[in-house]
Amino acid sequence: MIDLVIDQRRKDLGGFEVGRVLPYAKRRMIGPFIFFDRMGPADFQAGFGKEVDVRPHPHIGLSTLSYLFDGAMTHRDSVGVTQPILPGEVNWMTAGRGITHSERFETLREHGGRMDGIQTWIALPVEDEEIAPSFNHYAPDVLPTYEEGGLWARLIAGEAFGAKSPVKTHSPMFYVHWHLNAGARADLPAEYPERAAYVAKGVVEVDGHQYHEGQMMVFLPGQAVLFTAITDAVVMLLGGEPIGPRLIDWNFVASTKERLEQAKADWRAGRMKLPDADDQEFIPLPEPSPPANPMS
Numbered sequence: 001m002i003d004l005v006i007d008q009r010r011k012d013l014g015g016f017e018v019g020r021v022l023p024y025a026k027r028r029m030i031g032p033f034i035f036f037d038r039m040g041p042a043d044f045q046a047g048f049g050k051e052v053d054v055r056p057h058p059h060i061g062l063s064t065l066s067y068l069f070d071g072a073m074t075h076r077d078s079v080g081v082t083q084p085i086l087p088g089e090v091n092w093m094t095a096g097r098g099i100t101h102s103e104r105f106e107t108l109r110e111h112g113g114r115m116d117g118i119q120t121w122i123a124l125p126v127e128d129e130e131i132a133p134s135f136n137h138y139a140p141d142v143l144p145t146y147e148e149g150g151l152w153a154r155l156i157a158g159e160a161f162g163a164k165s166p167v168k169t170h171s172p173m174f175y176v177h178w179h180l181n182a183g184a185r186a187d188l189p190a191e192y193p194e195r196a197a198y199v200a201k202g203v204v205e206v207d208g209h210q211y212h213e214g215q216m217m218v219f220l221p222g223q224a225v226l227f228t229a230i231t232d233a234v235v236m237l238l239g240g241e242p243i244g245p246r247l248i249d250w251n252f253v254a255s256t257k258e259r260l261e262q263a264k265a266d267w268r269a270g271r272m273k274l275p276d277a278d279d280q281e282f283i284p285l286p287e288p289s290p291p292a293n294p295m296s
Helices: 107-113 257-269
Strands: 004-005 009-012 017-022 033-044 054-059 063-071 073-077 082-085 090-094 100-106 111-121 134-140 145-149 151-160 173-180 185-188 194-201 203-206 208-211 215-219 224-230 234-238 248-251 253-254
Touching: 009 234, 033 063, 033 194, 033 234, 054 253, 054 257, 063 073, 063 151, 063 257, 073 090, 073 107, 082 090, 082 134, 090 100, 090 151, 173 224, 185 215, 194 203, 194 224, 203 234, 248 257
Parallel strands: none
Antiparallel strands: 004 215, 009 017, 017 033, 033 111, 054 100, 063 090, 063 111, 073 082, 073 100, 090 134, 145 151, 151 173, 173 234, 185 224, 194 215, 194 234, 203 208, 203 224, 248 253
């Protein structure tokens, strides 16, 4: 039933830690999902430094999906959008042929508080890799929810459990937020060939084994999966139809190495427009790592 278990790897992004799950050496993608970062959880005192902010940076070939459990951040991009995001809302940005954006924490900086959420990248199908960039924001009340027997569920994006999210996607996929009370049981059906579940809080039991916060279970196809909550738990379900292999380099996703190199050259040369409301700084293209010293 379980093909692989991935433990998140904690990374310090400069004053703010994330738990990186995808990409992983033994599993690069789950359906179209090519990147999965747990942002926090972290508690901030009012007045923290701006090094926590994510300065303007570029993307191609993907959609980003930001979803918060706690906190707030403000998105600004090169198509002219400025959009705060609060818990339960969805920021869906499609990079296509190229977009730049920043993520700032002005509200948290002013008031302090907890920051906790997940950012995923969804690779675009080959035919959509060069579409025009765009941004959409969705309030919680437009997203389908379900509640019964100690389970509360929200369909964030895609189609699952007989429901369809209004979030505009580009390939068959699903992304679901579950909250399970201790003792509750729930099934993940076998309707998609690639499926995974990330435990964001608590402990759940699957197939006789227990899994805890920070672990992602990747499931074999063709069989429904029964979850039992050992404690109160939050679980994120994700997956979909595979769209073929993708290459990833820094913030760029593409189906060819040549397209990645063009994107890097464009960013290095300043040919990608910065966000209209945040154009005074940016993240430089990282320098390539030097080759290993054979004498060391």
